[in-house]
Amino acid sequence: MTGNTPMADYNFAYLDEQTKRMIEQTKRMIRRAILKAIAVPGYQVPFASREMPMPYGWGTGGVQVTAAILGPDDVLKVIDQGADDTTNAVSIRAFFARTARVAVTTATADATIIQTRHRIPEATLTADQVLVYQVPIPEPLRFLEPRETETRTMHALSEYGLMHVKLYEDIARHGHIATAYAYPVQVAGRYVMDPSPIPKFDNPKMDDCPALQLFGAGREKRIYAIPPHTRVVSLDFEDHPFERNRFDVPCALCGATDSYLDEVVTDDQGGRMHVCSDTDHCESRRAKGHRGTMLADEPVHPADRRSKLEAAE
Amino acid sequence: MSYLPNRVALVVEDLGKSFTLHMHGGARLPVVANVGFAVQAGECVVLGGPSGAGKSSILKMLYGNYLAGSGHIRVRHGADMVDIVDAEPRMVLDVRRRTLGYVSQFLRVIPRVPAIEIVAEPALAAGVAHDVAHERAAGLLAALNLPERLWKLPPATFSGGEQQRVNIARGFAGEHTILILDEPTASLDAANREAVIGLIAARKAAGTAFVGIFHDEDVRTRVADRIIDVSAFAVQVAA
Amino acid sequence: MNANTPAPLLEARSLSKSYGGRPACRQVSLSLDAGEVLAIVGESGSGKSTLLNLLSGRLVPDTGSIRYRMRDGVARDLARMPEAERRLLARTDWGFVHQDAALGLRMNVSAGGNIGERLMAVGGRHYGDIRATAANWLTRVEIAVDRIDDKPTAYSGGMRQRLQIARNLVTSPRLVFMDEPTGGLDVSVQARLLDLIRGLVADLGLAVVLVTHDLAVARLLSHRIIVMKEGHVIESGLTDRVLDDPQAPYTQLLVSSVLAA
Numbered sequence A: 001m002t003g004n005t006p007m008a009d010y011n012f013a014y015l016d017e018q019t020k021r022m023i024e025q026t027k028r029m030i031r032r033a034i035l036k037a038i039a040v041p042g043y044q045v046p047f048a049s050r051e052m053p054m055p056y057g058w059g060t061g062g063v064q065v066t067a068a069i070l071g072p073d074d075v076l077k078v079i080d081q082g083a084d085d086t087t088n089a090v091s092i093r094a095f096f097a098r099t100a101r102v103a104v105t106t107a108t109a110d111a112t113i114i115q116t117r118h119r120i121p122e123a124t125l126t127a128d129q130v131l132v133y134q135v136p137i138p139e140p141l142r143f144l145e146p147r148e149t150e151t152r153t154m155h156a157l158s159e160y161g162l163m164h165v166k167l168y169e170d171i172a173r174h175g176h177i178a179t180a181y182a183y184p185v186q187v188a189g190r191y192v193m194d195p196s197p198i199p200k201f202d203n204p205k206m207d208d209c210p211a212l213q214l215f216g217a218g219r220e221k222r223i224y225a226i227p228p229h230t231r232v233v234s235l236d237f238e239d240h241p242f243e244r245n246r247f248d249v250p251c252a253l254c255g256a257t258d259s260y261l262d263e264v265v266t267d268d269q270g271g272r273m274h275v276c277s278d279t280d281h282c283e284s285r286r287a288k289g290h291r292g293t294m295l296a297d298e299p300v301h302p303a304d305r306r307s308k309l310e311a312a313e
Numbered sequence B: 001m002s003y004l005p006n007r008v009a010l011v012v013e014d015l016g017k018s019f020t021l022h023m024h025g026g027a028r029l030p031v032v033a034n035v036g037f038a039v040q041a042g043e044c045v046v047l048g049g050p051s052g053a054g055k056s057s058i059l060k061m062l063y064g065n066y067l068a069g070s071g072h073i074r075v076r077h078g079a080d081m082v083d084i085v086d087a088e089p090r091m092v093l094d095v096r097r098r099t100l101g102y103v104s105q106f107l108r109v110i111p112r113v114p115a116i117e118i119v120a121e122p123a124l125a126a127g128v129a130h131d132v133a134h135e136r137a138a139g140l141l142a143a144l145n146l147p148e149r150l151w152k153l154p155p156a157t158f159s160g161g162e163q164q165r166v167n168i169a170r171g172f173a174g175e176h177t178i179l180i181l182d183e184p185t186a187s188l189d190a191a192n193r194e195a196v197i198g199l200i201a202a203r204k205a206a207g208t209a210f211v212g213i214f215h216d217e218d219v220r221t222r223v224a225d226r227i228i229d230v231s232a233f234a235v236q237v238a239a
Numbered sequence C: 001m002n003a004n005t006p007a008p009l010l011e012a013r014s015l016s017k018s019y020g021g022r023p024a025c026r027q028v029s030l031s032l033d034a035g036e037v038l039a040i041v042g043e044s045g046s047g048k049s050t051l052l053n054l055l056s057g058r059l060v061p062d063t064g065s066i067r068y069r070m071r072d073g074v075a076r077d078l079a080r081m082p083e084a085e086r087r088l089l090a091r092t093d094w095g096f097v098h099q100d101a102a103l104g105l106r107m108n109v110s111a112g113g114n115i116g117e118r119l120m121a122v123g124g125r126h127y128g129d130i131r132a133t134a135a136n137w138l139t140r141v142e143i144a145v146d147r148i149d150d151k152p153t154a155y156s157g158g159m160r161q162r163l164q165i166a167r168n169l170v171t172s173p174r175l176v177f178m179d180e181p182t183g184g185l186d187v188s189v190q191a192r193l194l195d196l197i198r199g200l201v202a203d204l205g206l207a208v209v210l211v212t213h214d215l216a217v218a219r220l221l222s223h224r225i226i227v228m229k230e231g232h233v234i235e236s237g238l239t240d241r242v243l244d245d246p247q248a249p250y251t252q253l254l255v256s257s258v259l260a261a
Helices: A026-039 A061-071 A087-099 A148-156 A160-176 A200-206 A281-286 A302-313 B057-065 B089-098 B117-125 B130-143 B160-173 B190-206 B215-221 C047-056 C083-092 C111-121 C129-140 C157-169 C189-206 C216-220 C239-244 C249-261
Strands: A076-081 A114-118 A128-136 A185-187 A189-194 A212-217 A222-226 A233-235 A263-265 A273-278 B007-019 B027-040 B044-048 B070-077 B080-083 B100-103 B178-182 B207-212 B226-229 C010-019 C022-032 C035-041 C063-069 C075-077 C096-097 C175-179 C206-211 C223-227 C233-236
Touching: A026 A061, A026 A212, A026 A222, A061 A087, A061 A114, A061 A128, A061 A222, A076 A087, A076 A281, A076 C223, A087 A114, A087 C223, A148 C249, A160 C111, A160 C129, A189 A222, A200 A233, A273 A281, B007 B057, B007 B207, B027 B057, B027 B070, B044 B057, B044 B215, B057 B100, B057 B207, B057 C239, B070 B089, B089 B100, B100 B160, B117 B130, B117 B160, B130 B160, B130 B190, B160 B178, B160 B190, B160 C083, B178 B215, B190 B207, B190 B215, B207 C022, C010 C047, C022 C063, C022 C233, C035 C047, C035 C216, C047 C063, C047 C206, C083 C096, C083 C111, C111 C129, C111 C157, C129 C157, C157 C189, C189 C216, C206 C216, C216 C239, C216 C249, C223 C239, C223 C249, C233 C239, C233 C249
Parallel strands: A076 A114, A114 A128, A128 A212, B044 B207, B044 B226, B100 B178, B178 B207, C035 C206, C035 C223, C096 C175, C175 C206
Antiparallel strands: A185 A189, A185 A233, A212 A222, A263 A273, B007 B027, B007 B070, B070 B080, C010 C022, C010 C063, C063 C075, C223 C233
């Protein structure tokens, strides 16, 4: 698969597959872990996480999952906090463009694999897509039970009362469930899972999602998954039901009222605006003529932006 | 529950006891041997004899508080005769709950528990309803002239006499069919001794069997139907 | 007479446990009825804590068996019970009160959360109800309800023990294991805690296995007593009988040491 490329020293997509030099067959190992994770939705499968050419915390888990599933025909999109153009997203995209020479995109609809940190795209995903999450801490029970042996047993025996203790503490302290990110979910009525630090706004998107969702934690050496069309329920209390956070204002650029907004400081006078955190979503809407209150210029066509990006890489 | 056709409440046979003092080279200290007597319902048997003759030890064996070395202590417990000597601890506790009461010389003070609760407890343990138990406790404390202002206080700060009246009230509150009295009147004044004599007489009339030790000659003669001289059971030490 | 005496709640047969060849518990058999308080006394290293951990399933015996009569009346062998069921039993029908409250409480969780955990573990999903139950239990263990959101780290030693007891009793267990529950507390604090335990045990009809080296605690709380030394049961019987008329040399020593102190 390596072919006659400037990066011939590397295996396709970096991880060794069939090389004679290394006895490890890393991709096979990770794929086995992924298959097991899909077979047992929400269960954290241990895997032998490899050293990646980037530090922990920069998505080494997600990168290994992506590398293991990436094929030459795939089209890769990488987002960080919803944006395609942050350092982390750009460098991971560049990494795979160089090591695998796969096509990259910023358009959610065009991507077959989307690696993400902290967001789920606003556009509805399809059965042809795989969403790969970068996960810093995969263990949702760790907050209250630091012993790994104990949390494993609790998962094995479905002892999840402790998750509700965490939510109880939230309500006792704040009057409501204040957990806004990494809001715990129960997958397929069995395993409780940390959805990675996505905003709880995104939690409902995981439920019955047509796309395969894979989660990779590099430092913690865990892979877990939500197969397509799986029931994903956010934990809550009867008298304090799960609520998706809402925004009182529409996106200042595209006018969207149903997307997750970031607050952006616009000047040193305390000026601020709320804009879609999903940059592709925002640009697509603007391309279709949706206009927010603070949009001054003509919208940049996503296609222009994409070609610019590709030129840069 | 059918009333006893047989009025025997307690039968003691061949009861013997000695202490082995392991801390003192295993020295054996004989107490009593071949103790035998029976007590009828409504009868008060008083153990007499000089101090050190083993009166108190016999009472403690009857209650299961001391382990008998030999013999039998058969107690009418409901429809059965239970031998305290070889009964399981649980059975002894059940006998104490429903049949056999004990009034010691001193109140074992339980921290923070008010006098009235201490008195009502045996009745509650025997299954008497809360209100009835408290009424009974109040009646007993009144009969024993304990000022009402003390009833709701824990007896830890009471005088010796006051504590002992709480103790006696507690002993009577269970309305056991057999009651063991270990010098209950020792620390009481004349008026309160009189009150205790009255209580004993009333319970005897109701069919309670008593076994007791009374130091006070006057009390002894007034309550006793029979006096058994315990020195008769003294162990014959081989010369 | 208890004509239809029910089977014991807990029954242990010939329990033995060694650590690296050194026996800590040798051939111990005992049984416990519903509502009965059994004290296990002995000095440090006598095996009393090992026995408690064996009985409560926290240690696996080398030999011997433990049977527990479940709420459906059927006695089950704990060793043959699936782990999930055993753990469920341990957090519903059983309680365990540690000497060190930090072992029995979640120190970084509020008092309300500590008490509510067992409720949530068995499916409690109504915050208001859980909180109300927690408040009620705080009152029962004499902790002001306005302390419900404080963490145990802000509590005194006596309060922590009372909180630990509430946390255990919230699911109405029938059997509670206690390991030196009053150990390390000031005398006055100890007296209050003992009184509270005594009251709760009587009111709730709890069966208790209590490990203590304090004979006064054993006398106040227990019906029966087991005296242990070097892993053996030296003497057992009615608590007041064993303490007032000890038979074994070791028990006599133990009792006389206390009186001398």
